[in-house]
Amino acid sequence: MTLRAVIASLIGAGVLVFTITGVVAQSPTERAIDDADLKSGYDFQSEDTRALQDDDFANPGFLWVDKGAALFSEKAGKNDRACTTCHTDTVRSIKGAAARYPSVDEKTGQLINIEQRINLCRERHQQAEPLSYESEDLLAMTAYVAHQSRGQPFNAKTDGTAQSHFEAGRDYYYARKGQMNLACHHCHEWNWGQMLRGDRLSQGHGNGYPAYRFEWQTIGSLHRRLRNCDKGVRAEPLPFGAQEYVDLELYLAWRASRLTLETPSVRR
Amino acid sequence: MSMITPDRRGFVLGGAGALVVQLVPIPLRAEPEDLERAVRESFPGKTYQEGRVTLKIPVLSENGNSVPLDVEVDSPMTDEDHVTSIQIFSPENPLPNIAKFYLGPRAGRARVATRIRLADSQRVLALAEMNDGTLWAGYAKVIVTIAACIDLG
Amino acid sequence: MTVRLSVPQSAKRGDVIEIKTLISHQMESGFRRDAFGEVIPRDILKEFRCVYDGQTVFRAELFPAISANPFITFHTVATVSGELEFVWTDQNGVVTRETASIEVT
Numbered sequence: 001m002t003l004r005a006v007i008a009s010l011i012g013a014g015v016l017v018f019t020i021t022g023v024v025a026q027s028p029t030e031r032a033i034d035d036a037d038l039k040s041g042y043d044f045q046s047e048d049t050r051a052l053q054d055d056d057f058a059n060p061g062f063l064w065v066d067k068g069a070a071l072f073s074e075k076a077g078k079n080d081r082a083c084t085t086c087h088t089d090t091v092r093s094i095k096g097a098a099a100r101y102p103s104v105d106e107k108t109g110q111l112i113n114i115e116q117r118i119n120l121c122r123e124r125h126q127q128a129e130p131l132s133y134e135s136e137d138l139l140a141m142t143a144y145v146a147h148q149s150r151g152q153p154f155n156a157k158t159d160g161t162a163q164s165h166f167e168a169g170r171d172y173y174y175a176r177k178g179q180m181n182l183a184c185h186h187c188h189e190w191n192w193g194q195m196l197r198g199d200r201l202s203q204g205h206g207n208g209y210p211a212y213r214f215e216w217q218t219i220g221s222l223h224r225r226l227r228n229c230d231k232g233v234r235a236e237p238l239p240f241g242a243q244e245y246v247d248l249e250l251y252l253a254w255r256a257s258r259l260t261l262e263t264p265s266v267r268r
Numbered sequence: 269m270s271m272i273t274p275d276r277r278g279f280v281l282g283g284a285g286a287l288v289v290q291l292v293p294i295p296l297r298a299e300p301e302d303l304e305r306a307v308r309e310s311f312p313g314k315t316y317q318e319g320r321v322t323l324k325i326p327v328l329s330e331n332g333n334s335v336p337l338d339v340e341v342d343s344p345m346t347d348e349d350h351v352t353s354i355q356i357f358s359p360e361n362p363l364p365n366i367a368k369f370y371l372g373p374r375a376g377r378a379r380v381a382t383r384i385r386l387a388d389s390q391r392v393l394a395l396a397e398m399n400d401g402t403l404w405a406g407y408a409k410v411i412v413t414i415a416a417c418i419d420l421g
Numbered sequence: 422m423t424v425r426l427s428v429p430q431s432a433k434r435g436d437v438i439e440i441k442t443l444i445s446h447q448m449e450s451g452f453r454r455d456a457f458g459e460v461i462p463r464d465i466l467k468e469f470r471c472v473y474d475g476q477t478v479f480r481a482e483l484f485p486a487i488s489a490n491p492f493i494t495f496h497t498v499a500t501v502s503g504e505l506e507f508v509w510t511d512q513n514g515v516v517t518r519e520t521a522s523i524e525v526t
Contacts, residue, residue: 064423334488374476381492385450
């Protein structure tokens, strides 16, 4: 396969122009970035931003982790149960659970992420209303649950019932979209480490989410970040929780699977 | 990396290439007179001299929404000799005041840290007033860069 | 409002201790506009104070240039065992309080 990328001209209006010959997107069975070169978004932040993430007191993402911890043990719904009614440290522990997501829900056969699992639990076991995507409470609970896997590598299942979702996610990753006609890999595989205006392009891993972004001045979900990417290439962003994004999450988890979860991470 | 001027900022805020036309001009910068006025309001009739105040802000900040600031004043912080207030001023933000900290001998140490917003590259001013009435100044020059991929909501 | 406090559990009388505080608040500056071009109204915390041993030992007036989710570090002298009270007041006078105790030997 011929791959030739002639890259990254920053022209006046701030448009990153790629001139590309050759075609990509054969089914990669190997990760496009060598394990030795795999870098978390953390590695693309300034020293001060990294220091803030490393500070378990001052990292503002912990405001949501703390809130999520409180919500986790708070009773909700008609069944008058808390998450801790079912999940303790020893029984159905959530330690390490986020590293296995997205995951196929056995009852529906759907691939779901942490946010959707939390809402399924609310519906099935608590008889509580689902929390809306990007609400403070869902962000807090997701941050808390993901934080329980901090330091663990992604280990999501990509075969069996997950395989079609994995392939759909990979296809989304390599599909050109938007007015700029760019796919994810144009920035995050071919040009990571290059400058895009004042930014250094990362490898586009989702291992820090939900993440506290200075730009947002709050914590946000991976889907919020994916919507930003779509908007960045002038594509119509998909709704929060869209199946395409959940499938993409699985592909992202696989391509990042030598990295460990960092939630709550801090990004610029 | 070049300094980002306000004119370019309007452009950059458009994200990767979109042109944003701001129809209503809103005052996005304080004029230096605003800074002087803010200082006069805080410390009427006083002049200040450079010294005793160490203001630390990273030289290069990758997002103006959250810039770490650390200020320390050289003072024994005793009943007889202490800092009464430390105030932070910006020449380029829409408002010249950033924060006012009030302390005294019970602080033990005249050191405060926080995180601030900076609308642009600029020289931030910290003034410290002592219980003897003298006023001391420290500065920090900061370059604020802006990201390429901006969430337009 | 979620608050995080870092206060040493114990200290020797006369020690200068470092105190860190973090509170969830968007600190909406009043200078931003929404997608329709409307100014988003200012909504900020205006004041923070720490009361210890009967005295305000530290006070801050906050402006829109304080980052969202204000983080403030300051110092105080350990005088007596007891509670330190932390009080944040927003522009409408709504107060958030939190306490931490310290043992002074």
